[in-house]
Amino acid sequence: MPVQAARIHIGGGDRVGLEPLIRRLERRDVLSAAEKDALSGAVCRTVEVAADRDILREHDVPSECRLLLEGWTSRYTLLAGGQPQILGLQIPGDFIDLQSFPRRRMDHAISTLTPCRLAVIPHRALHEIMDRNPHLARLLWLDTLVDGAISRRWLLNVGHRRAREAMSHLICELFTRLRTAGMTKARTCQVPVTQTELGSALGLTSVHTNRVVQELRHDGLITWRGTSLTIEDWNRLCRIAEFDPAYLDLERAPR
Amino acid sequence: MPVQAARIHIGGGDRVGLEPLIRRLERRDVLSAAEKDALSGAVCRTVEVAADRDILREHDVPSECRLLLEGWTSRYTLLAGGQPQILGLQIPGDFIDLQSFPRRRMDHAISTLTPCRLAVIPHRALHEIMDRNPHLARLLWLDTLVDGAISRRWLLNVGHRRAREAMSHLICELFTRLRTAGMTKARTCQVPVTQTELGSALGLTSVHTNRVVQELRHDGLITWRGTSLTIEDWNRLCRIAEFDPAYLDLERAPR
DNA sequence: CGGCGCATTGAGGGCGGTCAATTGGTGTGG
DNA sequence: CCACACCAATTGACCGCCCTCAATGCGCCG
Numbered sequence: 198m199p200v201q202a203a204r205i206h207i208g209g210g211d212r213v214g215l216e217p218l219i220r221r222l223e224r225r226d227v228l229s230a231a232e233k234d235a236l237s238g239a240v241c242r243t244v245e246v247a248a249d250r251d252i253l254r255e256h257d258v259p260s261e262c263r264l265l266l267e268g269w270t271s272r273y274t275l276l277a278g279g280q281p282q283i284l285g286l287q288i289p290g291d292f293i294d295l296q297s298f299p300r301r302r303m304d305h306a307i308s309t310l311t312p313c314r315l316a317v318i319p320h321r322a323l324h325e326i327m328d329r330n331p332h333l334a335r336l337l338w339l340d341t342l343v344d345g346a347i348s349r350r351w352l353l354n355v356g357h358r359r360a361r362e363a364m365s366h367l368i369c370e371l372f373t374r375l376r377t378a379g380m381t382k383a384r385t386c387q388v389p390v391t392q393t394e395l396g397s398a399l400g401l402t403s404v405h406t407n408r409v410v411q412e413l414r415h416d417g418l419i420t421w422r423g424t425s426l427t428i429e430d431w432n433r434l435c436r437i438a439e440f441d442p443a444y445l446d447l448e449r450a451p452r
Numbered sequence: 453m454p455v456q457a458a459r460i461h462i463g464g465g466d467r468v469g470l471e472p473l474i475r476r477l478e479r480r481d482v483l484s485a486a487e488k489d490a491l492s493g494a495v496c497r498t499v500e501v502a503a504d505r506d507i508l509r510e511h512d513v514p515s516e517c518r519l520l521l522e523g524w525t526s527r528y529t530l531l532a533g534g535q536p537q538i539l540g541l542q543i544p545g546d547f548i549d550l551q552s553f554p555r556r557r558m559d560h561a562i563s564t565l566t567p568c569r570l571a572v573i574p575h576r577a578l579h580e581i582m583d584r585n586p587h588l589a590r591l592l593w594l595d596t597l598v599d600g601a602i603s604r605r606w607l608l609n610v611g612h613r614r615a616r617e618a619m620s621h622l623i624c625e626l627f628t629r630l631r632t633a634g635m636t637k638a639r640t641c642q643v644p645v646t647q648t649e650l651g652s653a654l655g656l657t658s659v660h661t662n663r664v665v666q667e668l669r670h671d672g673l674i675t676w677r678g679t680s681l682t683i684e685d686w687n688r689l690c691r692i693a694e695f696d697p698a699y700l701d702l703e704r705a706p707r
Numbered sequence: 708c709g710g711c712g713c714a715t716t717g718a719g720g721g722c723g724g725t726c727a728a729t730t731g732g733t734g735t736g737g
Numbered sequence: 738c739c740a741c742a743c744c745a746a747t748t749g750a751c752c753g754c755c756c757t758c759a760a761t762g763c764g765c766c767g
Contacts, residue, residue: 282612
């Protein structure tokens with residue numbers, strides 16, 4: 198099914214909305230003005246999508262990539278059971294399907310968890326970046342590698358740790374990613390998804406997710422009311438989670 | 453700690469040992485003779501490593517990549533508990549740390565499960581490939597993306613499925629990857645690792661791994677004696693595992 | 708006010724973990 | 738050729754984390 202777009206904005210010559218992405222890339226390496234222009238110039242249009250809509254389905258073969266500008270999305274697959282299992286979360290500044298450029302066919306689906314705004318980048322434009330700017334290409338490659346590193350970290354969490362530790366780790370990761378995107382205020386961030394959805398990312402039921410969240414609250418580690426999540430004790434939370442942000446690769450170095 | 457090499461062979465002008473890699477890449481796209489030469493020319497030496505040795509440790513910053521020519525290796529991390537948790541398996545033809553090229557710092561360790569032979573490729577050579585041959589660069593990028601797709605599939609297995617289904621899926625995956633590398637005979641392949649090690653990849657203890665393996669044997673799905681694994685009923689095993697090899701991206705298409 | 712979605716709480720059960728002992732195959736040394 | 742060590746595979750007993758099923762609260766919005 199094609200994207201259900203409420204509104205489409207043509208163009209994209211300016212960098213409006215690309216700040217979270219550029220912030221993240223600049224945490225990793227110096228980005229020239231020409232490279233920022235190449236990125237914003239690659240955007241052919243922006244799209245708005247309502248909450249709980251599929252952006253891509255398994256086995257789709259897209260001819261363009263999507264960059265998330267606003268809202269949250271999730272990677273998921275359907276098991277024989279039926280209900281979707283979350284395999285990844287995207288926040289503003291994350292590419293949704295950059296991998297589809299070398300990969301072609303989607304091996305999982307992607308849907309919106311909230312209303313979203315997306316920037317669309319044709320594969321053709323990425324081809325040109327690869328031909329003309331190997332350095333920027335390397336930074337994009339790197340971004341997909343961090344995506345893989347996140348999956349591996351989730352695998353570690355889900356496969357080998359208790360629910361309490363896993364949830365602590367997920368919270369540390371999301372807070373760090375949101376901070377990198379410039380979307381936190383002091384110790385507080387907005388988490389516009391349900392406990393059930395976060396739990397599914399950890400292979401937990403909503404019931405047990407809730408019990409773990411309450412435990413973290415009771416231990417004075419977090420406050421979570423509505424969509425507003427505050428980290429009350431970052432150091433202790435990191436210790437419980439064994440959280441080391443190195444896998445997010447936020448260190449500046451020539452690439 | 454540096455690689456403990458038993459023997460080092462300088463050179464690599466020929467393609468000896470690269471067959472499993474080239475087989476896999478050619479399943480995905482046409483590879484020109486020049487591209488094959490570029491790959492084999494990028495190898496600066498080969499190295500032999502005994503079993504149960506670390507090739508790379510967490511936080512290492514390698515200046516070269518390693519391609520596995522013979523033997524099996526595993527990605528792992530150490531949790532606070534102490535014992536290693538397997539996050540990925542490499543078989544001949546797999547890059548061990550291609551990601552280290554854009555990424556620099558290792559976010560996990562890699563060790564040999566068996567005696568191994570490795571081809572070493574300097575990052576400098578990959579730089580040149582990226583500058584001069586965007587198509588080959590895209591195929592290498594693709595290979596790291598498949599690596600990420602495998603992690604995500606493991607996440608699905610480990611987080612959301614029973615041990616029996618997860619083990620079936622792992623067996624289907626490994627058999628398919630070994631077949632692609634040209635390392636199967638009819639329905640039989642060699643699995644030179646212990647049940648304990650395979651189980652760790654699924655977050656299972658050796659005790660439960662053994663019970664699951666026996667169950668699969670008893671149901672007439674597999675035969676597994678020593679290192680020799682035979683698939684007795686591929687279709688039924690795939691059905692139990694919900695195995696769809698699409699995520700391994702073995703479809704030929706222009707990239 | 709009534710409906711809906713999400714959070715919350717309770718009771719009971721099962722998958723897989725933990726601990727521990729035994730078997731069996733292989734290699735090594737006497 | 739056998740005694741022994743060692744490691745992986747195997748088996749048994751028991752337990753706990755998390756699932757399942759179910760009901761209740763509760764805020765939000767029409």
